[in-house]
Amino acid sequence: MGWLDKIFGKKEEEKFEDTKMSLKDVEDFLTNELKKKFEPLKDSAKKENSNLLAIANNLQEQLKVLENAPYSTNNEPIIIMKAVGSRKSFIEKMKSLVKQVKKPMSDNMDSIVDFHNETAQMINVTNEHAVKEYVFMKELFEKEADKAIDCFRELVEADKRLGNVIKEFKESNLLRAQEIVVEILKLAEEIKNENKTGELDKRLKEMTDKNNKIGNELKKLLDSNEWKEFLNMEKVKDDIKANLQNKKYQFIQSVSEVENPLKKYKWSVKNKILDDYVQHSFEAILSEDPKGEVFLSAIKDIKKKITEGEIELKNIEKVLPAIEKMIEENTIGKILEEYSKLSEELREQEEKISLEEISRKKSDLEREIIELKREMEEVESEKNRIEERRKRMGAEKDQKLKELENLTSVIAGKRISLKIN
DSSP: OOHHHHHHTOOOOOOOOOEEEOHHHHHHHHHHHHHHHHHHHHHHHHHHHHHHHHHHHHHHHHHHHHHHOOOOTTSOHHHHHHHHHHHHHHHHHHHHHHHHHTSOOOSSHHHHHHHHHHHHHHHHHHHHHHHHHHHHHHHHHHHHHHHHHHHHHHHHHHHHHHHHHHHHHHTTSHHHHHHHHHHHHHHHHHHHHTOOHHHHHHHHHHHHHHHHHHHHHHHHHHTSHHHHHHHHHHHHHHHHHHHHHHHHHHHHHHHHHTHHHHHHHHTTSOOHHHHHHHTTOHHHHHHHOTTOHHHHHHHHHHHHHHHTTSSOOTTHHHHHHHHHHHHHHTHHHHHHHHHHHHHHHHHHHHHHHHTOHHHHHHHHHHHHHHHHHHHHHHHHHHHHHHHHHHHHHHHHHHHHHHHHHHHHHHHHTSOEEEOOO
């Protein structure tokens, strides 16, 4: 403290020393405090319960008076009928309430709270109907009904006082503190039960080891001479496919050179195969004219008709030499024959490849790796989910511990610091 503070009388701040308590210490402390706090509550509750019983007995007597009260028959029949009917209903409901109030109430807190809640509920139900019935009943029994109503009102006030006793106890922080202790213990147990990441880590390691093993098998397979031979077989297959595509291109290119005279010629003859040639329907021609004989016959006839002037062409000087070369070398026939031969080679090569076990083995290994990766991702997701849940529960537990520290400090009248293992 500075010298100015001493002159002007500034008070030195009071220092509090934290009292460290374990969760078990807090439980024991709260249990003892509840016992001390509950004794006056129990006495007050018993007192109010006695008042309720006395009022209920008085109400029971007033109901007997009301039940036996005479009435004049000079009144209108409709008034008599309504008043007598309402009296009967009113008395039955009040008797049910009296029966509830006379139920035994034990000394423990749960019994006191249950008694009050059930009585309050019965009061609400009785009040809702009694007001309506009183309107008709008072025409003939106003004096007796008013006395019963007054007893009912006294009973309502007595139950409210019992409710206030319970409310005061509940607002003492003791019950809330005990609830938090239970919540903390429950969270701690849940966090302990959620500790499955060790098992998941074990599974992940096993799957990783298996994945590495399969990966090494796959690498060994891909480095083997057997696989290199298989790749050569695949290359041969791809080369055959490329040659087939090239033959198809040569066919289209060759037919295109004589397309104009072929179009004019096909109008003079009815032949579907020639239509397929004009349309470059390669697959149809392979089955219908596999040696190009129809085409060769037609192209010879076209040459004759051009020479004799039956087919006129603007670029005859280019087309005629192409036709002559096509006839001389049987271009289309050779292309079709070579294509068929290559197709057979491709079929044999694909059949040969299909018999190779190494390809299936590679596919099986790759499939295993993909499946393992999917399973590992699922385990990782499960592990992350558990970790996130544990973090959330841990944060919730810390928050409740802080709340418990504050409540316990208020109850104890000194600063409490929780020491949790």
